Amino acid sequence: MHRYRSHTCAALNKSAVGETARLSGWVHRVRDHGGVLFIDLRDHYGMTQVVADPDSAAFAAAEKVRGEWVIRVDGKVRARTEETVNSNMATGEIELYAEEIEILSASKELPVPVFGEPDYPEDLRLKYRFLDLRRETLHANIVKRTQIIAEMRKAMGESGFTEYSTPILTASSPEGARDFLVPSRIHPGNFYALPQAPQQYKQLLMASGFDRYFQIAPCFRDEDPRADRLPGEFYQLDLEMSFVEQEDILTTMEPVIRDVFKAFAKGKPVTEDFPRIPYDVALRKYGSDKPDLRNPIEMEAVTEHFAGSGFKVFANMIAKDEKVEVWAIPAKTGGSRAFCDRMNSWAQSQGQPGLGYIFWRKEGEEITGAGPLAKNIGPERTDAVRQQLGLEEGDACFFVAGFPDQFVKFAGEARTRVGDELELTDKERFALCWIVDFPFYEWNEDDKRIDFAHNPFSMPQGGLEALKSADGDEGLLALKAFQYDMVCNGFEIASGGIRNHSPETMIAAFGHAGLGAEVVEERFGGLYRAFQYGVPPHGGMAAGIDRIVMLLVGAKNLREVTLFPMNQQAQDLLMSAPAEASPAQLRELGLRILPQKKD
Structure with a gap:
């Protein structure tokens, strides 16, 4: 027989009853039931129950062992009685009756627990990671x-x-x-x-x-x-x-x-055919370029319903600048003042002045809007908002206003909050999608210049001609890249692009970001030289x-x-x-x- 084991702690089953077996592993826990000791022995593969009673030659050694000691056990495989079968264990139909126990390694008192899953200080868990990994x-x-x-x-x-x-x-x-x-x-x-x-x-x-x-x-x-x-x-x-x-x-x-x-x-469930969502659309619908599509909420612009309305806060903003927009975050089943007030308080905790809302209820045969915004914009505009968003009695809607690039992140967070609070987000599936058509450049506010928005090695859509014909900074910022992300449940899990394999296009692209040809040759010399000698169009992720x-x-x-x-x-x-x-x-x-x- 092997020095340490004939089987792993997951291998024994009813077919081995009556055989002699040798196991080695860690003492997961020891239980004393009226003088009979039960040891749960654990290794990488699983767990087996070891039994030692006062008649066993191994009993004296069994009395010594403690949690996380490493031991070798020789014994006979026995079938458990019907009432003691543990269906949650692969070895739950048998136990090993100990005939000999050898202590291979004792353990000091543990600084972090191994048994169970208690919440414990992370730094202590990381310091003793070799123990933490036994959990x-x-x-x-x-x-x-x-x-x-x-x-x-x-x-x-x-x-x-x-x-x-x-x-x-x-x-x-x-x-x-x-x-x-x-x-x-x-x-x-x-x-x-x-x-x-x-x-x-x-x-x-x-x-x-x-x-x-x-x-x-x-x-x-x-x-x-x-x-x-x-x-x-x-x-x-x-x-x-x-x-x-x-x-x-x-x-x-x-x-x-x-x-x-x-x-x-x-x-x-896992998404079968991944939707392909342009970057700009993702921001407007979901407030994020890594949207959680398990959340069914889609935001919409409702600026026209507030322009010239009695709600002067929004109406004045819209009148002052044509770039101002009002976005709606529909909230199916959220039509109670208590929930709307909670969302408003949450918005204030995020540093916002508040979160305007309307909720709809039935009065007689009519569905009417309630809340301060509904009173200010009037019943016709309130109903136009409801119909645009497909809302009904018992639903609500929240509103953000201003320049979209300044409020989009908050709007996305509000969408997530509504989906979670109202349990609209289906947590029991994997929703995957592609985000495509990313901007090629972005504005670097700190340095007041154009910079790469994502990967500097990507190919701009339209290639060299698009770079040459772009009209100033505004034209460059409108350029899209052959670039894409894969997103799952609100996390970016992959990113890639078609590469810029043309030396001339590469020089032009980096030039707009303030890096001259000599800098490109110095910093990317290997790649730049390779592109001089015949390179295939290529891409990846x-x-x-x-x-x-x-x-x-x-x-x-x-x-x-x-x-x-x-x-x-x-x-x-x-x-x-x-x-x-x-x-x-x-x-x-x-x-x-x-x-x-x-x-």
Whole structure:
């Protein structure tokens, strides 16, 4: 028999009754039932109940063991009595009657619990992550993550892609975040950068004739953490294709991601045909470029119903500037003053002056509007709003007014709030879509200049001619990119684009963003040179693995699907990183640390 086990803690069943078995694992818990000891023994695979009574030669050892001790147990497999069968366990029909117990490793008193799922301080959990990872839910999440990645690899292979690995030490590149820099010992004063994404390398692979590339790629960005973004590093399903247009990439990758979701959705519905929503439409309907389509609320402009009305706050704004709009957020079933007042109070808590509303009720045979706005604009306009939005008795509507680019974020948050409060949002499905036609440029208010809105390597719709014929800043800001995001349940889970593979177009695009030809050649020399020697039209995307796993396992935080994450201050509490370098290390790199100025 093997030194430590003949079976795992999930392998024994009724067919093994009467056999001798050897198990090793952690003591999950010990229960004393009238002098008979029951030990739940746990390993990576599952759990088996071990029994030791005073007649067992193993009883003395069983009395010593405590939670999280590691032990080996030899014993006889017995069938449980009918009333003690545990249908929630794979091994619930049997138990192992202990004949010998060997203590392999004792455990000190635990600083964080392993049994159950109590809410515990995060920094303590991260410091003792090796214990935290023993918890059932977190352990299962990590296993599920590996299964999801394996399914991605399988699907990509079946779609004709080949996996290639790209360098980790590379040059600094503007991907929209800060780089992690690595000093070079051999070239003092010079630095490598950890890749924010394999963007340039995968484009160079297309120039090298490799066609369909993919990689489960580590990416490094020195940016502030949040619930849906970890500090330091993350992983993405990175891919690129040659001789393709935007439609080719969407139709290739939609079934890959859809089928991955279906494989792990636990029966929850998954969108079959992903809607393709232009960026501008997404903002106007949902107040976000990553809309949660489980929420059925669609916003509409109702400016005409308030223009020249008795509600002077809105009417005066509209009269003063033709760019002012009024948007409606319909709220089916929200037609009570109590709910409307709650929403108004919430808006004020968000720094807004309030949130205007109308709710409808029946008076005799008539559906009439109620609330301050209804009184001010009158019954005809109130009913016109109701009919435009398809609202009925018992429904409500909220209104925001001003310049859309200034209130769109708040409007989107209000839409989400209404959907959640009224339980209109269907939490039991995965709603996926594509957002397309992103702006190519945006206005950088800090520097008072044009800047790239998203990925600087994307192709503008219309190509070089569109860049040349754009009429000033306003014309450039109207340009769209061959760029797209995949969104699921309010999270951006993938982003990509058709690449700008023309050297002349590349120079023109960067030129409008204030980067001259010499800067492009210096900062993107490899890519720029490759484009001089025959490069296919190409494009691709990258899907965020961490976010996809988070959605599929129902976690609220990326730290619940990652093995050894940092905390919110970008510290690895388990390994005590970042840490000071020794004077010898700094001398070898030709570096010294300057004292930080105190505020």
